[in-house]
Amino acid sequence: MIENEAKGVLLVLSGPSGVGKGTVCKALLARNPEVKLSVSATTRAPRPGEVEGVSYFFKTREEFERMIAAGEFLEYMDVFGTNYYGTPRAYVEQQLFAGDDVLLEIDVKGAMNVKRIFPEAVLVFIAPPSMETLKKRLVGRGTETEEAVKRRTQEAFAEMKLMPKYDYVVVNDVLEEAVRSVETILEAERLRAWRRTDLTNLCKEAGTDL
Amino acid sequence: MIENEAKGVLLVLSGPSGVGKGTVCKALLARNPEVKLSVSATTRAPRPGEVEGVSYFFKTREEFERMIAAGEFLEYMDVFGTNYYGTPRAYVEQQLFAGDDVLLEIDVKGAMNVKRIFPEAVLVFIAPPSMETLKKRLVGRGTETEEAVKRRTQEAFAEMKLMPKYDYVVVNDVLEEAVRSVETILEAERLRAWRRTDLTNLCKEAGTDL
Numbered sequence: 058m059i060e061n062e063a064k065g066v067l068l069v070l071s072g073p074s075g076v077g078k079g080t081v082c083k084a085l086l087a088r089n090p091e092v093k094l095s096v097s098a099t100t101r102a103p104r105p106g107e108v109e110g111v112s113y114f115f116k117t118r119e120e121f122e123r124m125i126a127a128g129e130f131l132e133y134m135d136v137f138g139t140n141y142y143g144t145p146r147a148y149v150e151q152q153l154f155a156g157d158d159v160l161l162e163i164d165v166k167g168a169m170n171v172k173r174i175f176p177e178a179v180l181v182f183i184a185p186p187s188m189e190t191l192k193k194r195l196v197g198r199g200t201e202t203e204e205a206v207k208r209r210t211q212e213a214f215a216e217m218k219l220m221p222k223y224d225y226v227v228v229n230d231v232l233e234e235a236v237r238s239v240e241t242i243l244e245a246e247r248l249r250a251w252r253r254t255d256l257t258n259l260c261k262e263a264g265t266d267l
Numbered sequence: 268m269i270e271n272e273a274k275g276v277l278l279v280l281s282g283p284s285g286v287g288k289g290t291v292c293k294a295l296l297a298r299n300p301e302v303k304l305s306v307s308a309t310t311r312a313p314r315p316g317e318v319e320g321v322s323y324f325f326k327t328r329e330e331f332e333r334m335i336a337a338g339e340f341l342e343y344m345d346v347f348g349t350n351y352y353g354t355p356r357a358y359v360e361q362q363l364f365a366g367d368d369v370l371l372e373i374d375v376k377g378a379m380n381v382k383r384i385f386p387e388a389v390l391v392f393i394a395p396p397s398m399e400t401l402k403k404r405l406v407g408r409g410t411e412t413e414e415a416v417k418r419r420t421q422e423a424f425a426e427m428k429l430m431p432k433y434d435y436v437v438v439n440d441v442l443e444e445a446v447r448s449v450e451t452i453l454e455a456e457r458l459r460a461w462r463r464t465d466l467t468n469l470c471k472e473a474g475t476d477l
Contacts, residue, residue, distance in 0.1 A: 182460065184466065185469070186469075189472075214474065217470075218473065218474070220466075220470070220473075220475060220477065221460055221461070221477050224459065224460065225455070225458045226458060226460045226463050226466060227458060228466070238454075241451055242455045242458060246455070248435045248436060248437060248448060248451070249436075250392065250432075250434065256436060259395070263427035263428065264424065264428070267431050
């Protein structure tokens with residue numbers, strides 16, 4: 058893909074489990090209805106009320122594996138060897154080409170894959186105010202055994218190590234402030250010179266190209 | 268210089284003559300008193316009321332040329348062969364190391380030099396809403412001959428061609444909006460992962476480095 062063809066912002070929100078990235082995403086979408094949430098593909102069966110192409114793109118294992126082989130995912134994962142989940146590249150690119158911003162909420166490994174395939178993606182690491190807070194949030198879910206919490210905490214520490222590879226870091230202490238920071242990043246990225254298709258006329262008048 | 272040592276944002280506002288970059292800078296500084304305006308060096312004589320190290324660093328031609336030879340400028344220019352003006356690198360770096368943001372208002376050639384020497388500088392191109400508006404602004408100054416206006420208009424068209432080399436483009440149509448856009452860029456750049464010295468403790472807890 059030629060960088061200058063995709064003018065929307067591919068905004069990747071990621072971070073350790075327990076950091077509240079889902080909450081940040083939800084609040085961001087509520088306040089910015091023009092931002093499109095990426096639709097994932099999955100091999101799990103549709104649940105009642107789920108709509109093809111809205112909730113998910115539902116695929117068989119064979120279809121999913123053919124798409125993997127054809128390089129049609131920006132990132133995917135095999136969850137406990139039972140189901141695949143992934144972000145279809147074509148769907149994201151269509152939105153970006155149309156000038157829409159696309160939001161991806163994925164884990165840190167997925168984010169690294171997206172950046173590799175799509176270097177102009179904007180990676181935002183949602184960080185906890187402290188590791189103590191993160192641990193409390195993982196315990197606080199109360200739905201898991203002590204063993205599971207311990208494992209998730211270890212994972213979270215490992216995930217934190219990828220923070221320096223991100224473009225931006227936003228601390229999720231006060232939700233409202235975290236969402237404002239992500240909005241600021243999105244607004245600034247929209248002003249990137251190579252994204253300013255709205256300035257085509259000005260460039261023509263001045264005899265140049267963006 | 269090691270990129271990770273300079274944590275403040277070096278914000279370069281630039282654009283064609285007549286675009287109003289001085290007005291944008293003034294408004295930005297008024298609203299963000301924590302941003303430091305870079306102090307230039309010059310060989311011209313101090314005018315009444317000008318203070319060394321505040322208005323300018325006043326230099327003799329010999330001192331200035333020694334500094335050029337020693338690579339001590341981020342950019343400089345020789346104005347009609349009569350006086351030098353330049354941005355001393357050491358002064359800017361001191362502020363950045365201290366974590367302060369520094370604002371530079373310079374012409375497009377200067378901006379290109381700064382980016383070459385200091386790749387982490389954030390280059391913002393202030394663009395006119397249209398070339399017609401820019402021409403009117405150049406005429407509207409009313410202080411220059413028709414010939415001078417014609418020459419400045421030609422220069423402005425040449426300067427526009429460097430727009431694609433900038434990081435961001437901000438259109439100066441409504442001043443208030445232009446200033447808000449520059450502020451948004453500054454706020455987003457402060458969230459860059461490699462600038463987050465405020466997260467040193469979090470990184471230590473998580474056993475990583477930014």
